[in-house]
Amino acid sequence: MDNNTLLLFAGIGALLALASLIGFILKRRSGGAENLVVDNLIARINAWWVMVAILGVAFWLGHVAVIVLFYLVSFYALREFLTLTPTRRSDYPALAAAFYLVLPLQYLLIGISWYGMFSIFIPVYVFLLLPILASLGGDTTRFLERASKVQWGLMIAVFCVSHVPALLTLDIVGYEGRNLLLIAWLVMVVQLSDVLQYVCGKLAGKTKIAPRLSPSKTVEGFVGGVALATGVGALLFWITPFSFWQAAGIALLVNLLGFFGGLVMSAIKRDRGVKDWGHMIEGHGGMLDRLDSVCFAAPIFFHVVRYYWA
Amino acid sequence: MLEKLSAFAITSLARMLTGARSLWLGCAPVATQRIYFANHSSHGDFVLLWASLPPELRARTRPVAGADYWQKSALRRYIINKVFNGVLIDRERSDPEANPLQPMLDALETGDSLIIFPEGTRNLEDGLLPFKGGLYRLGLARPDVELVPVWIANLNRVMPKGRALPLPLLCSVSFGTPLAIAESESKETFLGRAREALLALEPDGQPDVETPVHPVATTPEQPAEHV
Structure with a gap:
């Protein structure tokens, strides 16, 4: 792993540590009483630790x-x-x-x-x-x-x-040997958008965006989450072959695709009468629940990068 | 030793292939003496149900199987007798004098739990076939034993009839609330109740194509009024 990858994973680790700390404080403030939202939040954060660790090991290998x-x-x-x-x-x-x-x-x-x-x-x-x-x-x-x-x-x-x-x-001139970082950037920006939409929705969500498809998605969560994740994607431009503004534009594109991917996959779940695709990731549901946004973002991201950079 | 290893290999394989999820909806996985009665759509049914039990319960739970099928080859005999410690019953009634339930009653006498399939044979359609009377007679003979309905979902898609290679689709095993035969309850009433209790455990989320979510109207259109 090169320095940028290590730096990136260290950053994610710090972020998760902060999230775990917040979860711990919320749990203590609720006085150990049953609080489904907080318990689910903690389960989600713990699952994130595991997912990041698995991805980290794969990158290292x-x-x-x-x-x-x-x-x-x-x-x-x-x-x-x-x-x-x-x-x-x-x-x-x-x-x-x-x-x-x-x-x-x-x-x-x-x-x-x-x-x-x-x-x-x-x-x-x-x-x-x-x-x-x-x-x-x-x-x-x-x-x-x-x-x-x-x-x-x-x-x-x-x-x-x-x-x-x-x-x-992809063979990108001047970016040889660093393609793993492209994966890290994509997965991180899209997943962060999901997380931030969830957080913004929980903190400020009022107006439901698609009540029939996904009761938890709100306009406030959508705008806040996509804007913040786009900002983070732009700030991380130094691990990509993009400039700052290019990174911002592409981050916005993949975040929008990710959002609509989530909507489409929710529509299928509602039609089948289930809340989650599966149960393998504690607090999140199934693999597809965690991945719906990446599914929609990945092919377009791949072709944009291939067309303009490779 | 070899038996333990085989059991471990078979249950691990079954769990990996199906991602088996045990849902203890109506009772807890505790060491009470029970008769688990389940729907039967695949040869793998009792393996998956058996694998869904915690190891300490598994050791004291014996699947009931047809002797005609399991005594055909040395390998089958080994698996059903040594690995699963199955209770074999004579479905063909070769001795008309013998009580076909006797091997099950003997097993219950030693304190073991049983796995039975009251439909009597594999059902390749949706829903459940009518139940055979054995469940009722076992319940009458041993009122102290809990009768637990267990719905095995999706295994018929994992191992369709006549296909060698199983598909790695997800299965779930739902354990319902134990039933008991009420005082002077007739065989028909009880078996109907047991069948309903089992059907109620079928997950709603996975109806087959055969049973549409939105039932197609079957009544013919009202005839047009004569003008």
Whole structure:
């Protein structure tokens, strides 16, 4: 790890320590009484420690470890998505292909930096393969709906998520060997936006932005969170290949995408009648609950950087 | 030793594959003598239910299985007898004089808990088949034993019939409130009540395609009025 990475993780560690301290004080002020909001806050902060530690270890181990980490992230996300989207017995071949063929192949293509293939593998080849597999089952009930669900799950959980480690494949002049920092910047800005939207919403939230989709999202939280996270993204321009104002613009773009990603994924959850995608991250819900914003931000971020910088 | 290792390997695999979540909704995971009765849609059902119990309960809980299936090969015999310590019952009634429930009553006599599937066979459709009477007769014979409904969700998608490779989808195992047979309650009333209690544990969030969330109107449109 270079100095900038160490500095960045030290900064995140300090931030989390501060968050833990605030959580501790809030807990003490409530006199040890049951307070669901504070308990959930503490659970969230503790989960953040674990997530940052896992990401830190992967960064320390290098590129292959980061690709493997996001492979696992995709696996858990895909599993949550397909668990909640009903399929029929004849969808088995398509589902088996999703888990055992498409998922590993997409990450293999990223591992060998084959841009021409990993950028179209799922949108083109798999898009055509899945309905072929489904049609072989001979079951026409809700055919289009079922084929779309598996395709959608793969697009969100595998294609979109894989664009985070895909940042490692970009050759940026004057930025050689530092691509991991691009991942750190993206993940940090988007996640910080989520956290700050939550904090601003809890402190000042009044006007619900989309009560039917997500009762916890407010205009005040949205504006405050996105503005603050954009500011932090701009201030961190020195770890990216961007200038200050470029970093601000791109941070705003990924934060907006992240916000709308959260809305879209909430709409799917409401339609399925659940509050969370899963239960694997204490206080947060499932992998997809934590990742919805990154899913939407990563591919656009990847292509913006690739088009203008690589 | 080998038995313990096999048990550990099988339960770990089942939990990893399904991310098994045990939801103790109506009772706590304590060492009370119980009959867990569950829905049956996959060969993996009792493995997952067994794996969902804490280790100390697992050691005293025995799955009830059909002898015809489990005595077919040496490997199956080893697994059901040594690893799971299963109670085998004669589904074909080869001896019409024998009480088919006797092996279960014997197991209850030693203080062990049981896992049974009152539908009697694997159900490949939604919902539950009608219950067989064994649950009622066991409950009558041993009123001190708790009858706990257990809903196993999604395992039929993980291991669909006739497919060798399981899919790593998430499953949950929900334990409901223990039932007891009321005084002079008839077999039909009790079995109906037990079936309802089990169905009530089915998670709402994961209805199958077969049962739409918004039921499609089945009544034909009102005939147009004659003009």
